[in-house]
Amino acid sequence: EPEVTQTPSHQVTQMGQEVILRCVPISNHLYFYWYRQILGQKVEFLVSFYNNEISEKSEIFDDQFSVERPDGSNFTLKIRSTKLEDSAMYFCASSDYRQVGNQPQHFGDGTRLSIL
Amino acid sequence: GQNIDQPTEMTATEGAIVQINCTYQTSGFNGLFWYQQHAGEAPTFLSYNVLDGLEEKGRFSSFLSRSKGYSYLLLKELQMKDSASYLCAVRDISGGYNKLIFGAGTRLAVHP
16 A cells, blocks of 8 residues: 655754655655644644645744755755754645545654654 | 543453544545554554444444544454554644544553
8 A cells, every 4th residue: 555654763863953854755656744742632724735836834833844846756844043942843744636525634654753 | 632531541352342532623625544553563454434434444433523523443353462652643634634633542451
């Protein structure tokens, strides 16, 4: 069964450094998402992406965050200047072009980001 | 505003049946999903409801009442591997596109 893949599985970064989290969505999916989950807390929506542009973003997704689809397969999340509170598990998800019906978002295994 | 409530923890016995409830208040409701999440792993899709009623999928069933803002996930013939967090998530289209708004999850512990 096709799956969403994320790299790296764990990233340790000094505060203030830039970090790029990478995702390869399921190949025939056109809608892409980033979520984060701070340890012990709920999964939170960050941003959705469709047709090479951001379609919606949450209040968490401030100017320090950006997303990009640099080629036909990768989808990246960049944090420009990391803060301690950015430490979390970051999940990439994708969904099928059909937005009606039971089209779930499929999640990758996540990248655990630790800011020191 | 948006609010999704589910119990924090539940325990059950292997072989039994457990029902996990979820109540929600959202502005752009377009379906409710249940995901399973084992510790340190990704949420995995279990079920989806957009119309009122019961959806059955093997050992798992999910129910939705839109007028009451209520759903439940029913797990039958519990197995030890069902010990996990169960996340209720509402698809919200109030921003024009769809995003998932998650509840805090219900940690289910299955005992022998």
